[in-house]
Amino acid sequence: MFDNFVDEMKWRGFFEQCTDEEGLRKLLAEEKVTGYIGFDPTADSLHVGSLLPIMGLVHLQKYGHRPVGIVGGATAMVGDPSGKSELRQMLTLEKIEENLDGIRQQLSHHIDFGEDAGLMLNNADWLKDYGYIEFLRDVGRFFSVNQMLSRDSVKSRMVKGLSFIEFNYMILQAYDFMVLNRDHGCRLQMGGNDQWGNICSGIDLCRRFNQSRVFGLTFPLLTTATGAKMGKTADGAVWLDPARTSPYDFYQYWVNVDDRDVSRFLRLYTLLGRQEIEELEKMQGADIREAKKALAREVTSQVHGQEEADKAVQAAAALFSDSADTSSVPSSQRPAADFEGDGLSLLEALVDSGLMKSKGEARRMIRQNAVRVEGELISEEMFSITSDLIADGKVALQVGKRRHHHIRIS
RNA sequence: GGGGGGGUUCCCGAGUGGUCAAAGGGAACAGACUGUAAAUCUGUCGGCAAUAGCCUACGGAGGUUCAAAUCCUCCCCCCCCCA
Incomplete structure (x- = not known):
């Protein structure tokens, strides 16, 4: 080398x-x-x-x-x-x-x-x-x-x-x-x-x-292919501290980089060897995702350790591929009682899962057909999550294509 | 110390008494299209509230007014020129 x-x-x-x-x-x-x-x-x-x-x-x-x-x-x-x-x-x-x-x-x-x-x-x-x-x-x-x-x-x-x-x-x-x-x-x-x-x-x-x-x-002072500063997302900087940016989100940041940045980032941010990187750089079209996954896995592992990286990979597989193992998907806990009777207001659920910053934002997202509960598109702002929606001891919330959260029933 | 110009919502930047939660752009988010990509088009973009509406916001504190980001007073900060 x-x-x-x-x-x-x-x-x-x-x-x-x-x-x-x-x-x-x-x-x-x-x-x-x-x-x-x-x-x-x-x-x-x-x-x-x-x-x-x-x-x-x-x-x-x-x-x-x-x-x-x-x-x-x-x-x-x-x-x-x-x-x-x-x-x-x-x-x-x-x-x-x-x-x-x-x-x-x-x-x-x-x-x-x-x-x-x-x-x-x-x-x-x-x-x-x-x-x-x-x-x-x-x-x-x-x-x-x-x-x-x-x-x-x-x-x-x-x-x-x-x-x-x-x-x-x-x-x-x-x-x-x-x-x-x-x-x-x-x-x-x-x-x-x-x-x-x-x-x-x-x-x-x-x-x-x-x-x-x-x-x-x-x-070099890096910017992404779209000209943005490195390491910026909707919620601000991508931190190395897992308490500020979860390993899951960290992994997602790298998986979602622009196609044009993958090669550069592999070289700069991973310790992968030349041969391996050059192999990944040959990827074209949709296959580039494989290179992004390698990038994300490597960087996450360097920063948060192998174990956290594996979990992030597993969560991503559950959400974006076919894997059924959802245990590592970002989640929060709720007692079963919350879903009885009238159920839990979706607006509230979205806000305190952290998916949305405010109920107003949650309403807007629902209006824009961005919210799914257990895969079902929800268009009713006043929707309530009731116990019949619980599957496998959890309720899956999704905003847009890539933001996911599971409420686990305790 | 004197004179001049400024401080506006995440950023840039318009706005000089009501029609202002505030033009426009950028960023961001969502929808369509896709490949958890880009580009493009569309929508959204302070909080609470089902609507009406209410609250918070235009450097800070007071004041004038039915009504202020906009007028007055004092204060703080920045820039420029002169000393």
């Missing part, structure tokens, strides 16, 4: 820009390289957007190098202007601490942080108590405002406005790189292409501070 990191990254489509490809190749061939990526603790979970950098670290580790995940406990208090159009909300210290824990845990699903294998660090450790004056004297003197102003990340914000605190972000990130280089021998920083400017600043700082030659590699 591949015998080095760079070739594989290129083939997989991770390679957007590199500060010195030849130099990096040489370095990676000669020694165990420590490379890092920063993650912002803006929430207590990462989402699909962060999966790309995570995979970057995974591949790095696969080739025997040492990945470092940095959570930006300190920088989160500042807010990165790169690629954002507006001032980011600032977070409280406690919130950031909370978020850090969540992210740390998630990263450890993918990366081995044991012994000398990998590292997980919080930049608050070296930034939080740094005094303003000292920092200016030690670090600030290496930065040229002229150069900072010429960075795209700053330029693009000149119209909307950029606060001074955000303007400092690149200095802090550069400083992170310098510290990692000095204290942990880190020679490589990776990140989304919007980080290019920040990474370059860090490289400069490492040279000036540590007389050390370091490298930067950026990944």
Whole structure:
């Protein structure tokens, strides 16, 4: 398959820009390289957007190098202007601490942080108590405002406005790189292409501070074939935390990707080998669904584990194929008594199953012929689910083609 | 500090006293068509209520008015120019 990191990254489509490809190749061939990526603790979970950098670290580790995940406990208090159009909300210290824990845990699903294998660090450790004056004297003197102003990340914000605190972000990130280089021998920083400017600043700082030659590699900023941001659905982001996005929904997200995205995503988000992926890429027409299933199964398994992935596959088979095993379909419990007499209002059932956000929405959906109970199209808004509809100890609700929920009778 | 321009529903953006739950676009959801895909066409798109209607919403707090997103006062935030 591949015998080095760079070739594989290129083939997989991770390679957007590199500060010195030849130099990096040489370095990676000669020694165990420590490379890092920063993650912002803006929430207590990462989402699909962060999966790309995570995979970057995974591949790095696969080739025997040492990945470092940095959570930006300190920088989160500042807010990165790169690629954002507006001032980011600032977070409280406690919130950031909370978020850090969540992210740390998630990263450890993918990366081995044991012994000398990998590292997980919080930049608050070296930034939080740094005094303003000292920092200016030690670090600030290496930065040229002229150069900072010429960075795209700053330029693009000149119209909307950029606060001074955000303007400092690149200095802090550069400083992170310098510290990692000095204290942990880190020679490589990776990140989304919007980080290019920040990474370059860090490289400069490492040279000036540590007389050390370091490298930067950026990944493409992904959008889906329809131009949407990666990992967005009706309900917002697709999270890695199963409490926020269930493994079932997570699996569904990948099964439903656009045909045109399948190949790219297989390469970027799965660890499947080249041969296997190239086989899947040959699929045409409706068969592409098989490739999507492979994609969904792989990614779900990486993020939520084999067992959850199997359940998601099983649920999908029950709902969309012929399998009779419905045990893994998303469901909730209801006592049998709810269905006696007049039965349970369908509107209510739709709302508290989570299929609909409000009764008004539920009404509209019924009017639009989108709702089915046990496979039967319902056109009566005031429909009640009565006990005679219970089959196999459950009632199957369906909205549209792909949203399903079973009410189990307890 | 002075002058000017702004803050509208998920996003962009119209709206300057009633006809505004608010044009238009995007996103999203649903229907038809399909392959749990795309494209296309159609519909929906604040909450509660069977209808009537009621409530919440146009940066915040007050006020004028029968009636305010629209007028007045104070406050907060953003952008631009000058100092």
